[in-house]
Structure formats: C-alpha cells, structure tokens
Amino acid sequence: MEDIGIISYGAHIPRYRIKISDIAKVWGKDPDTITNGLGIIEKTVPSPDQDVATISVTAARAALLRCVINPQDIGAVYVGSESHPYAVKPTGTIVGEAINATPILKVADYEFACKAGTAAMQTCFSMVKSDMIKYGLAIGADTSQAAPGDALEYAASAGGAAFLIGKEKVIATINETCSFTTDTPDFWRREGSRYPAHGGRFTGGPAYFRHIISNAQILLEKMGTKPSDYSYAIFHQPNGKFPLNVAKMLGFTKEQIKQGLLCPVVGNTYSGATMIGLASVLDVAKPNDRIFLTSYGSGAGSDAFDLTVTDQIKKLEKNKAPLMSEMIKNKEYIDYATYAKFRNLLQLE
Amino acid sequence: MRDVAVIGIGLTKFGELWDKSFRQLIAEAGSKAILDSGVSGGDIDAMYVGSMSSGRFVGQEHIGALVADAAGFSHLHIPATRVEGACASGSLAVREGYLSIAAGVNDIVVAGGIEKMNDVSGTAATETLATAADQEWESFFGVTFPGLYAMIARKHMHDYGTTKRQLAQVSVKNHFNGARNPYAQYQKEIKIETVLNSAMVADPLGLFDCSPVTDGAASVILCEAKKAKKYCKEPIKIIGSGQGSDTLSLHGRDDICTLGSTVHAAKMAYKQAKIKPKDISVAEVHDCFTIAEILAIEDLGFVKKGEGGKAVENKITTLDGELPVNTSGGLKAKGHPVGATGVAQIVEIVKQLRGEADKRQVKNANIGLAHNVGGSGATAVVHILEAL
Numbered sequence: 001m002e003d004i005g006i007i008s009y010g011a012h013i014p015r016y017r018i019k020i021s022d023i024a025k026v027w028g029k030d031p032d033t034i035t036n037g038l039g040i041i042e043k044t045v046p047s048p049d050q051d052v053a054t055i056s057v058t059a060a061r062a063a064l065l066r067c068v069i070n071p072q073d074i075g076a077v078y079v080g081s082e083s084h085p086y087a088v089k090p091t092g093t094i095v096g097e098a099i100n101a102t103p104i105l106k107v108a109d110y111e112f113a114c115k116a117g118t119a120a121m122q123t124c125f126s127m128v129k130s131d132m133i134k135y136g137l138a139i140g141a142d143t144s145q146a147a148p149g150d151a152l153e154y155a156a157s158a159g160g161a162a163f164l165i166g167k168e169k170v171i172a173t174i175n176e177t178c179s180f181t182t183d184t185p186d187f188w189r190r191e192g193s194r195y196p197a198h199g200g201r202f203t204g205g206p207a208y209f210r211h212i213i214s215n216a217q218i219l220l221e222k223m224g225t226k227p228s229d230y231s232y233a234i235f236h237q238p239n240g241k242f243p244l245n246v247a248k249m250l251g252f253t254k255e256q257i258k259q260g261l262l263c264p265v266v267g268n269t270y271s272g273a274t275m276i277g278l279a280s281v282l283d284v285a286k287p288n289d290r291i292f293l294t295s296y297g298s299g300a301g302s303d304a305f306d307l308t309v310t311d312q313i314k315k316l317e318k319n320k321a322p323l324m325s326e327m328i329k330n331k332e333y334i335d336y337a338t339y340a341k342f343r344n345l346l347q348l349e
Numbered sequence: 350m351r352d353v354a355v356i357g358i359g360l361t362k363f364g365e366l367w368d369k370s371f372r373q374l375i376a377e378a379g380s381k382a383i384l385d386s387g388v389s390g391g392d393i394d395a396m397y398v399g400s401m402s403s404g405r406f407v408g409q410e411h412i413g414a415l416v417a418d419a420a421g422f423s424h425l426h427i428p429a430t431r432v433e434g435a436c437a438s439g440s441l442a443v444r445e446g447y448l449s450i451a452a453g454v455n456d457i458v459v460a461g462g463i464e465k466m467n468d469v470s471g472t473a474a475t476e477t478l479a480t481a482a483d484q485e486w487e488s489f490f491g492v493t494f495p496g497l498y499a500m501i502a503r504k505h506m507h508d509y510g511t512t513k514r515q516l517a518q519v520s521v522k523n524h525f526n527g528a529r530n531p532y533a534q535y536q537k538e539i540k541i542e543t544v545l546n547s548a549m550v551a552d553p554l555g556l557f558d559c560s561p562v563t564d565g566a567a568s569v570i571l572c573e574a575k576k577a578k579k580y581c582k583e584p585i586k587i588i589g590s591g592q593g594s595d596t597l598s599l600h601g602r603d604d605i606c607t608l609g610s611t612v613h614a615a616k617m618a619y620k621q622a623k624i625k626p627k628d629i630s631v632a633e634v635h636d637c638f639t640i641a642e643i644l645a646i647e648d649l650g651f652v653k654k655g656e657g658g659k660a661v662e663n664k665i666t667t668l669d670g671e672l673p674v675n676t677s678g679g680l681k682a683k684g685h686p687v688g689a690t691g692v693a694q695i696v697e698i699v700k701q702l703r704g705e706a707d708k709r710q711v712k713n714a715n716i717g718l719a720h721n722v723g724g725s726g727a728t729a730v731v732h733i734l735e736a737l
Contacts, residue, residue, distance in 0.1 A: 033548050200470055206367045 004128050005173040005307065007069070007135070007166040010062025010321050011279035012055050013159035013266055016045040017331045018339045020154050026336045027149050034154055039240020042331075043157035043267025045339055046143045050158065052081045053091050055141040055272075057098040059162035062321030063137070064099055067164065071099050074164075075133025076106040078123055080116025080140045080271045081160075082189070082196075084109050095139065106133065113187060114236055115297030116140060117161070117271045122177050122303060124165035135166040142270035147195035148345050155239055157267025161275035171313040172282060172291065175306040176223055180215035187298035198298075204242070207300050212236065212246050215302035216294045223306050227251040231289040234260035234277040236296035238268045252292070259284060260293075265328055280324035285309045350451040352574035354584035354737065357386025358696040363565035363684035364534040365467045371407045375463045376419040378566035378689075382459065383420075386570035387580040390422045394455035396429040397446045399438030399462040400688035405477040407465050416461060435481035436637065437723030438462060439567065440691025440730035446571045447590050447732075456576060461568035462692035474562050478687070481724040483598035495559055495638065497599055497725045499551035502640035505606045506553065508655065511643065513553050515658035517544035519639035520557045520681055522667050527678025529668075529708035534563050534684030544639075558639040563684030567692035569699070577737070585699045588716075589624070589733035591617025597727045606655075608726035611648040615720070618731040619650075624716065626650035629672060629733070631701045631711045633694035635722040636679040642666075645720055646674060649731070668709060676701060676709045691721035695732060702736040 019042045021031030035041060046055070056079050064071060079091045092107035106127075110116040117140015124136025141160020146152035165174075186207035189196040199207075212235060220226065227233070233252045235243040240263050247257045260277035269276055274295040281291055291307040322330075340346050359381025361374050369377075375398065383389075396417055404410045417429040434441040439462025446458035466474050479488045482497060505511045521541050527533035539557065547555035577584035593613030599605050619625065626649060634649065636642035643657030651672055652660045660666060666674035677683045677697040680690060698717035700706045706714075719732045 030548065201365060201467070202367060205365070 003170045003173040004167045005170040006163050007169050008063045008067035008164040009279050010059045011161035011276045012058040013327050014044045014046045015330050016334050017042045018045050022336050046158040051085045052083050052141045053085050053094045055160040056095045056139045059160050060095050060099050063162045063164050065320040066317050071101045074101040074135045076136040078120035080110035080120045081142050083143045113297035113299050114270045115295040117275045118295040118303035125174050128165050138163045140271035140275040142272050144270040145195050155268040157269050159269035159276050160272035161279045169312050171316050172307045172309050177305045178219050179303050180211050181301035184300035208296050211300050211302040212294050212296050215304045216250050219304040230292040232281045233257050233292040234274050235294050237263035237273050240264040283323045287311045353447050353450045354574045354577040354586045355569050355699050356572045356577050356581035356584050357382040357570035358699050359568040360532050360696050361566045362532050363563050366564040371465045372419045374566040375416050378568040379420045382568035382570050390425050392457050394457050396459045397442040399432045399442035401435050401438050402477050434728040435723035436687040437721045437728040437730050438688040440721035444590050450573050456573045458571045462689035463566035464686035464688040465564045466562045467564050486598040495551040498638040499554045501605050502553050511658035515662050516639040517541050518661045519642045520544045523675050523679040523681040526676050527682025530678050533678040533682050535682045560637045560680035560685040563686040565686035565689045567689045567696050569695050583703050584737050585702050585734050586737050588735045589618035589622030591731045593729045595727050599725050608648050610726050610729035614729045614731040615649045618733045622733040629718045630716050631714045632674050632718040633697050634720040636681050673711045694719035698734050
C-alpha cells in the first residue's frame with residue numbers, strides 16, 4: 001500500500017499573551033484557583049489585524065517554505081475554523097490566492113467546533129488516496145470568541161496549523177483515521193450571536209471524554225495497538241487538565257503527551273488545538289516515531305489519527321519557518337484593557 | 350388516627366444524570382418502591398410528589414399527573430398531587446401521604462420527590478434556589494443561600510465559638526459516609542484540609558461546606574399499619590410526624606442560630622412518638638451547608654444550643670459515634686436534588702431500620718429520625734420511624 005500522509009506542515013500563533021491570572025483579577029476571582037484549576041498559565045491574543053485568514057495564510061506559507069512543491073499542484077484547500085472572518089465568503093479562497101494555488105482548486109471552509117481542522121485532514125487524505133488531487137492543504141485555525149467574564153475567557157485563544165497532504169516525500173504516514181460522532185449539544189453559537197454558549201459541566205463527561213475515549217479505543221482496536229506503542233499522543237486541549245485526564249484514562253503517560261500539550265502556555269486555539277500540538281510533535285519527531293492524535297469538536301465528534309514518522313522528516317527544511325517552541329518563546333504581554341481593545345470587547349460608537 | 354408504615358422504598362442514583370429525563374427518574378424511583386413493596390397499581394389510593402421548582406429547572410409543571418402517567422397508571426385515574434415547600438417538598442409529600450392514611454381517607458399511598466437541576470446553568474440553579482428565600486427582602490438585594498447560611502454561621506461562631514474546623518468536620522464525616530453509599534453523588538472520602546482550603550463561596554463557607562447541585566428522585570410506599578404485613582415482611586412504622594413554619598426571611602427571627610420551625614416540628618414528632626431525643630439511634634438531618642447540620646443537631650435536641658460544633662469535633666455524630674447523623678452521606682455527599690431530599694432521607698432511615706445499610710449500617714438501629722428543611726428554615730419537617 002502506498003504511503004499517504006503529511007508531506008509538510010506549518011503553524012502560527014500570535015505573539016501577544018495575556019496571563020490568566022490577570023483575567024481572573026478583573027473578574028474578582030482568585031488567580032491561583034483559576035490558573036491551577038484550568039491548568040493554563042497564559043493564552044495567545046490576536047492583534048487587531050490578525051484573523052483566521054492571516055493565521056491560515058501564515059501557517060500555509062510556512063508549510064510551503066519547508067518543502068519544494070509547485071503550489072499549482074495543490075488541488076484542494078480546506079480551512080476548518082469556528083471564527084471565519086466572514087459568515088458568507090470563504091477563508092479558503094484567500095489562502096488559495098495567497099499561496100498561488102488558484103484557480104484550478106477545490107476550496108471549502110469547514111466548521112465543526114474544535115475539530116474542523118482534523119476533518120479537513122481527513123478530506124485531503126481521502127482525495128489524495130482517490131487520486132482526485134496531488135496535494136491537499138488542510139488547515140485548522142481560530143481566533144476563538146469568549147464572552148467577557150465567561151469561563152471560556154480564561155482559555156479562548158488564537159492560532160492554527162496547516163498540513164500538506166500527499167503521497168510523495170511523506171514525512172508522516174497516516175496509517176488510519178476514524179471518527180466518532182453524535183448529536184450532543186455541549187457548546188454552540190447561534191447565527192448572529194457574538195459569543196458561544198455552553199453547557200457548563202456537561203461539556204466534560206458526556207461530551208469531551210465520551211467522544212475522545214470512544215474514538216481512541218476504536219482506533220486502538222482497529223490498529224491492534226496499545227498506548228505504549230506510541231512515542232507521542234496528542235489530545236484536544238480545551239484546558240490543561242482534560243488532556244491529562246483523558247490520557248490517564250486511556251493509559252497514555254504524561255511523557256507521551258508533553259510535547260503536544262501546548263494549552264498551558266498558549267490557551268485553547270480551538271480548531272488549531274490538536275493541529276499545533278501535532279506541529280509541535282513533528283518539530284522534534286524522529287523516523288519511526290508513532291503518533292496518536294485525537295481531536296474533539298463540540299456538537300459533538302472526534303477524529304483520531306494513527307501516524308508513523310518516516311526517514312523523509314530528516315530532509316524537511318524545518319528551520320525555514322519558526323518551530324512551535326520558538327513561537328511560544330516569542331511573546332509580548334498585554335494587560336486586560338489592551339486585550340479588551342484587541343478583542344473588540346469595547347463597543348465604540 | 351390510624352398508624353402508618355413504610356412498606357417500600359425506591360431511589361435513583363444521585364448525581365449529574367445527563368442521560369436520564371425528569372420523567373425517567375421519577376418513574377425509576379417509583380417503580381423500585383412499588384416493586385419493593387409488592388403492591389400493584391390498583392392498590393394505590395393516591396400519589397403525592399414533592400418538587401421545588403420543576404418549572405424553572407426543566408420547564409415542566411403539573412407534575413402530579415405526570416408522575417402517575419410516567420408510572421403507567423394514567424388508566425387508573427389515581428388522585429395525584431404535587432406538594433411544594435422548597436427543599437422540604439419531599440418530606441411534605443411524605444407527610445401529606447401519611448396524614449391522608451392516618452385520617453382514614455387512603456390506605457396505600459405513593460409519596461415521591463424529584464428534582465433535575467443540572468439541565469440549567471449553575472447561575473440559573475442558584476437563582477432558582479434563591480426563590481425559596483424572601484424575594485422582597487432578601488433575594489432582590491442579591492443574597493443567595495450560601496450568603497444566608499454564611500450569616501448564620503458567622504453568628505453561631507460569634508455567639509458560641511464554633512470554628513471553621515468544626516464546620517469542616519461535618520463535611521469530612523458526610524463524605525466518609527457517602528463513600529459507603531453506592532447511590533451517593535460523591536463516593537469519596539476527603540481530608541479536612543480539602544474543606545478548609547476549598548474555594549471561598551460565602552465567608553466562612555467554602556465550596557466543601559456546601560451541598561451540590563444534583564439530579565435524583567426517591568419514593569416510598571406508605572400503608573395503613575394493620576395492612577402493612579400483608580405486603581411487607583419488615584414494615585417500618587412512622588411513629589411521629591411534625592411540621593413547623595417560620596418567617597421566610599432571616600431578619601424576622603428572634604435568633605438566626607435557631608430554626609424555630611425545626612424546634613416546633615421536632616416537638617410535635619417527639620410528643621406523638623412518645624420518645625425523647627436520646628431515644629433516637631440514627632438520624633438524617635438537613636445539611637444543605639455544614640452549619641445547617643450543627644443547627645439541626647441542636648434544634649432537634651440531640652445536644653444543647655451552641656454545643657453542635659463541639660459535638661461534631663468530639664465525633665458524637667460519626668458512623669460509630671453515640672448518635673450517627675447522615676449515614677447516607679447527607680446532602681453534602683449523597684447530593685441534594687432538592688425536591689427528592691426529604692424522601693431520600695426516609696429511604697435511608699428505612700434501610701437503617703431494616704438492617705440493609707451495608708457498609709454504613711448502624712448497629713442496633715431501632716428508632717430513626719429524618720429532618721428536612723425548606724429555605725433558610727421557613728419550613729421544617731421531622732419524621733420519626735421505628736421497626737415494627
């Protein structure tokens with residue numbers, strides 16, 4: 001069977017950060033209780049001129065800088081996000097033009113809460129497998145919204161990653177992917193609403209944990225593998241605690257999830273969350289490393305991937321774009337007032 | 350008055366029951382109680398159900414008929430009535446059923462209680478619970494139940510030297526008992542430091558001083574005592590039933606450290622049962638907050654006013670103490686689905702008197718007491734039960 005998988009990748013997170021303790025203070029909450037309770041120290045904040053389109057373009061360009069392909073050979077661009085800049089008008093067309101992949105190009109924007117990006121990966125994987133396209137670009141990016149004072153405000157951040165899927169010079173083979181989906185209304189944003197609503201503790205057990213655990217177990221059974229067979233595991237990370245708990249429940253160790261767990265220092269990048277986690281793992285992965293990835297999207301569903309890193313990763317010119325660790329270090333703190341301005345929380349006439 | 354006995358009990362698991370509807374919960378508790386009792390639908394003369402605020406929690410009123418319908422009895426046209434008295438709704442349903450049998454109107458009654466509280470946000474649940482306080486004098490000004498009970502706790506500390514550590518010991522004890530109750534929401538023992546270091550809710554009450562938001566239902570089958578043996582090998586007789594009321598708001602009371610409603614209800618129940626507090630061998634009391642259990646053991650006459658904190662500290666109320674209190678885990682660990690709580694307390698006492706309480710069984714339990722409070726004490730109900 002021919003190898004189909006990731007041939008390059010790129011990621012981007014904004015350089016602005018706000019400390020979770022600063023948000024807690026504004027709302028009269030105990031900073032330590034919030035920070036320790038969520039397992040998040042700080043989160044990224046998009047500047048006023050950053051949105052899902054700019055993050056997606058930056059990540060896509062990073063992916064293209066690291067490999068040598070003709071962008072005109074990219075047959076599809078799918079962008080997964082729940083904060084597309086336009087309600088009607090695709091983000092994917094902006095990305096397609098920016099990387100010179102237009103006009104013979106299949107494009108659509110995806111939305112499935114925090115797993116739209118991994119759904120885009122599945123589509124690209126299938127289209128490459130069926131020879132409909134040579135390369136597909138799957139992107140997951142968000143500048144996630146949170147109502148001021150809502151629990152989501154402590155986590156909702158910005159970032160994204162792009163994965164170029166093909167069958168030549170594959171750096172990480174996609175061995176298998178599967179999904180687990182139900183109609184579970186744990187988190188939603190109605191048409192016209194500025195901020196999402198959520199079911200509080202309902203977002204935990206019946207939503208996040210049920211879908212990730214069920215899907216992860218299906219994949220393990222399908223592959224005949226056990227958690228210890230993997231070098232790295234990445235789980236959706238709405239906060240710093242849930243992925244630790246889900247890993248423990250499934251039998252993965254802290255060591256296996258450490259490299260892909262970025263939420264404590266960048267927050268929840270929603271559609272970008274598992275994608276930047278995978279980017280972080282690929283930054284350090286070595287040939288034959290096996291990677292287990294399970295995303296989660298409210299509403300609700302989970303996509304799971306089993307990947308194996310190939311020798312080709314040594315040839316990928318990773319340093320032509322910033323590594324996740326470099327982007328995490330490159331930061332500038334802002335206070336809540338600046339955050340409120342950047343996030344358009346202040347209503348001006 | 351005719352004697353009345355409990356001939357069947359039914360309880361759902363308490364907790365965050367996302368996968369069960371309001372209708373399923375009450376049907377489960379009711380059918381378990383009916384199966385336990387051996388009666389059939391045609392034997393039931395009336396049904397009473399306690400629920401504090403089904404309208405605000407799940408958008409459903411008119412639940413008397415709904416309960417009969419959910420139980421599959423709609424074709425029998427059984428008189429089915431909802432009873433409401435805030436968090437005391439459940440025990441009021443039991444008392445209404447009890448009175449109807451004692452008065453000779455009915456012979457066999459189903460009394461149930463239910464609340465499904467997790468279908469709304471925490472804020473909405475807090476606001477709904479606050480409707481049990483005085484809207485005009487308390488809730489409109491922003492006070493919620495933790496705030497009201499915190500004021501009581503502060504006064505109790507001031508007047509009697511009760512300490513935060515003594516309050517915390519109530520929580521530790523009830524979690525210890527809850528860890529031995531498979532129906533409890535929290536089946537985990539905790540350390541006193543967990544309570545003392547928990548997030549502040551309303552000074553001096555931290556998160557672990559407060560009972561949780563819970564889904565659950567409970568049901569009992571009551572029967573005229575002479576008929577009880579026909580259905581049940583071990584009927585448990587209700588030997589005392591008392592009820593009291595007080596001002597809806599705290600500030601109208603002579604002493605906020607005494608729930609006059611509890612004192613009144615207990616006096617009625619003890620008098621009817623012809624017993625004294627020292628005769629009680631196991632009690633379920635209304636510990637919506639840790640301070641509430643301290644008030645309860647004082648107001649029920651188990652200890653003198655002001656000595657509740659010391660009694661807890663001296664482990665008088667632990668499972669192996671002189672008077673075990675809240676063997677089920679209480680509202681704190683078993684959970685507090687407000688309308689179901691009063692009925693669930695009776696279920697626990699029946700289990701103790703039948704000798705079916707397993708790892709939390711009190712030795713030689715022969716007389717048990719259940720104490721249920723509505724609001725900050727505007728309603729209180731006390732039942733005393735004895736193994737026949």
